[in-house]
Amino acid sequence: MKKLRIAAISFLNPAPLLYDFEHAPQQERLAARYDIHYTLPSQCAAQLASGEADLGLVPIASLPLIPGIVAVPGCTIASLETVRSIQLVVRPGLKLEDIRTLATDAASRSSAAYVRLLLKHFYGNTPDVHEEDANLAHMLATSDAALLIGDPALLALEEHNRQHHFPDHTWIDVAKLWRKHTQRPWVAAVWAVRTAALEQTGITPQQLTRDLQQSRDAGLEHIENLVSEWTPRLPLLPETIRYYLSENIHYILDAECLTAIHRFFHLAEKTGTLPAYKFRLLNDPK
Numbered sequence: 369m370k371k372l373r374i375a376a377i378s379f380l381n382p383a384p385l386l387y388d389f390e391h392a393p394q395q396e397r398l399a400a401r402y403d404i405h406y407t408l409p410s411q412c413a414a415q416l417a418s419g420e421a422d423l424g425l426v427p428i429a430s431l432p433l434i435p436g437i438v439a440v441p442g443c444t445i446a447s448l449e450t451v452r453s454i455q456l457v458v459r460p461g462l463k464l465e466d467i468r469t470l471a472t473d474a475a476s477r478s479s480a481a482y483v484r485l486l487l488k489h490f491y492g493n494t495p496d497v498h499e500e501d502a503n504l505a506h507m508l509a510t511s512d513a514a515l516l517i518g519d520p521a522l523l524a525l526e527e528h529n530r531q532h533h534f535p536d537h538t539w540i541d542v543a544k545l546w547r548k549h550t551q552r553p554w555v556a557a558v559w560a561v562r563t564a565a566l567e568q569t570g571i572t573p574q575q576l577t578r579d580l581q582q583s584r585d586a587g588l589e590h591i592e593n594l595v596s597e598w599t600p601r602l603p604l605l606p607e608t609i610r611y612y613l614s615e616n617i618h619y620i621l622d623a624e625c626l627t628a629i630h631r632f633f634h635l636a637e638k639t640g641t642l643p644a645y646k647f648r649l650l651n652d653p654k
Contacts, residue, residue, distance in 0.1 A: 371403040372569045372576075375421035377557070378406040379518040380602065380609065381445055381453060381617050382425055383594050384587025385559075385580070391593075394586070398579060401571060408475040409518070409557065422565035423576075425557050427478035428629060429636070432645035440559040440573075441649045442581040444621040446628075447554045451543035452616050454479050454556075455521045457504060458513045460536040465491040471507035472515040474499040478556050479517045481641050482542055482632070488639040490549050504534065515542075519602060522612065526604055550635075552628035558621060561650065573650045584619050 376386055388394035389404055402423075407415065413430030415421035416437055425445065431437065458467065464487060472480040480497065487493040500507050500514075504524050507514035516524055527533040543554035559580055566573060587594065595610045602609070618625070629647050636642035 370569050371401060372561075372565060372571055373420070373422045374402050374404040375412040375415045375424035376404055376406050377409050377412060377425045377518075379409075379453075380522070380598055380612065381518065382557075383598065384591070384613060384617075384619055385425070385443055385445070385584050387587030387590060387594070388579070388583035391586075391590075394583070398583075401569070401579075410475055410477045413477060416560065416562060419562075422569070423559060423561045426560040427476075427481075427557050428555055428632065428647075429478040429481035429642060431558075431560060431647065432633075432643050434560075436564060437560045437562050438648050438650050438652075439621075440561055440577055440580055441651055442577055442621055443559050443584050443619060444555055444625055445557040446618040446621075446625050447543040447556075447616055448618050449544060449547055450541050450616060451554060451556075452525060452541060452612060453518055453521045454482075454542040454554075455516045455525055456483060456513055456540040456542055456545070457508065457516070457524075457534060458538040458540065459508060460538075462512055462538070464540075465493050467493060467495045467512045469511040470495045470497045470513050470515065471500045471511040472497060473502045473517045473520065475502065476515060476517045479515060479542060481636060482546060482554070483515055485632075485635050485639045485641040486542075486545060486549065488641070489635055508534070508537070522604065522608075523602065526608065550628070550631055552631050553618065553625050555625050555628050555632065558629075563650075577650065588619065 412424035413426050416424045417434045502520035546554045599606045633645050637644045
């Protein structure tokens, strides 16, 4: 039987979600059903859209743009307050309503959509937005503000806090800004699957959901293992990684997160950031 092809994210934050896929004793069992490879968040969506992947950790802003996919219940990458790995850095002397040019990390999708709709809906601002590689100095050399996501954002924030990089700039945690204006969690990504692929692989929706949720639960039970594995990979203190995985990121797609997703798509449509979209889970009635 054909394996389900997974496009996963090569950042720190999804590490708990992928735990069983990367660790014994479940790794070998899952490898019989799933074929996993790693890429950037924006490329997960692109590979689902092209048919190169069947399942991916997809930025929620990409969901309206890919026909034939639905979100899998149970797992998410979200934040209930402060996420730390999504940073909007603004030049000295500028307020959010003053930003005229915005450079976004080329890896971003949902984060850029969040910033665009927040600026338009709450600050009446529609800056010119363009993508660049995740280099803060280069981004701010050409733009009023820069948006960093994932590990580059964590590393830049660490340098800012410990070595006073860009000390006169305003550093804004986008999840915290979203929470301030909506009183909702910030939801970045969900597992999304091409429904046709399930039929081709013989994996049932119930089995897929169970495999993903069990992997998440195993990851949350083994945070210390993940801290040990990731400390040599990133120039971050172990306590920073530990707090990020256990406190900054929220991994359960609960009712509050679902409400936040609906709020996001409502505002995204209202501001013209994204086309109208009805969010649907794999277990929802058709």
